[in-house]
Amino acid sequence: MTMRETARETAYAKINLALHVRRRREDGYHELETLFAFVDAGDELRAGPADADNLALTGEFAAQLSGGDGNIVLEALAALPHGGGWAVSLDKRLPVAAGLGGGSADAGAIFRMVERHHGLPEGWQALAARLGADVPACVASTACIGRGTGTELEPIANDLAGVPVLLVNPRVPLATGPVFRGWDGRDRGPMPTGDVRTIALDGRNDLEPSALALVPQVGEVLRVLGDTSPLLARMSGSGATCFALYESEAALAAAVDRLDRAHPQWWKLAGKLR
Known part of the structure; x- marks a missing residue:
């Protein structure tokens, strides 16, 4: 199904309510235990039909990003079946390299858009993890526990929701x-x-x-x-x-x-x- 309307999605800011580093792994990564939570605000994305995937950047922190190859939004689109091309605009409101999972949140928003219009393929969690350790958590953008490099997720009821x-x-x-x-x-x-x-x-x-x-x-x-x-x-x-x-x-x-x-x-x- 080709996208026929403009889709909108917020890329919710990620925070780590707790982040325990347990050890350095042989693969160079670190074994973590973390509690992810998400704020009800962040970057804003819009997408509409286009001949080919493309990305336009606006917002306070847009100048710190590339809108071409290597942007995680385009990488997320390329990893997922989504019909025809998508023209995506990203209003970059979250600072870059800031511990808020900004790029991962943007990718998570793309996953939610694709899910709404096409459904996600089997094994999407592995696709998300390849984009970044925070991306799987950012797809649902709800509180959860992360283990391993942060990609092994466990649900948890959020008694701090609304705080x-x-x-x-x-x-x-x-x-x-x-x-x-x-x-x-x-x-x-x-x-x-x-x-x-x-x-x-x-x-x-x-x-x-x-x-x-x-x-x-x-x-x-x-x-x-x-x-x-x-x-x-x-x-x-x-x-x-x-x-x-x-x-x-x-x-x-x-x-x-x-x-x-x-x-x-x-x-x-x-x-x-x-």
């Missing part, structure tokens, strides 16, 4: 590779068990020290967020974005106001956990 969340990035890109290479190799123990709230509050992010060594501004973001009386403040993924969870909309609004006045240069996104 207000603030994302803050100091506008310093931070590539994933150097952060993982800076991990000290010490296994600090498994991720806690229990519900999402328990895992988040009792868990940790083992990549924070490495990220701090590369981008000291992460520490300032965490300090400022910690002063806003959050339920939890932590770095997401490999950074440099940090998040804070709040018990109420009023507490979130107060935190946003405080940061807008004290640090207007930082990138911020307020929303709720999905």
Whole structure:
């Protein structure tokens, strides 16, 4: 079936409520235990029929991406049967190299679009994993536990769904590779068990020290967020974005106001956990 209408999809920002690094694997990757969660905002994608697949980029962070070969959106389309060509526009609202799974979220949105119009093929999970370790989780964009490199997913009921969340990035890109290479190799123990709230509050992010060594501004973001009386403040993924969870909309609004006045240069996104 050829797409006959304009499809729209949000690429929901991914955060890691907890990220435990257990060991370096012989293949060069790291064995992880992580709790994925997603914010109800992110990049915005539209797609319509075209003679061939193509991608147009707009938005605050568009200049940091290539719209040609090598873009994960086009790679996701190429990996999936989707009828005729698709003209995709991507409004890039999430910072790049920021620990929010931005590219993976964009690919996940493409998977959802294809699913809605054509259905996903058998084995789509493996196709998603080949695009990136976060992509399988980003397809559903609901809270889940990730193991292995993050591609082995387990469902979990999200008792933090609807909780207000603030994302803050100091506008310093931070590539994933150097952060993982800076991990000290010490296994600090498994991720806690229990519900999402328990895992988040009792868990940790083992990549924070490495990220701090590369981008000291992460520490300032965490300090400022910690002063806003959050339920939890932590770095997401490999950074440099940090998040804070709040018990109420009023507490979130107060935190946003405080940061807008004290640090207007930082990138911020307020929303709720999905």
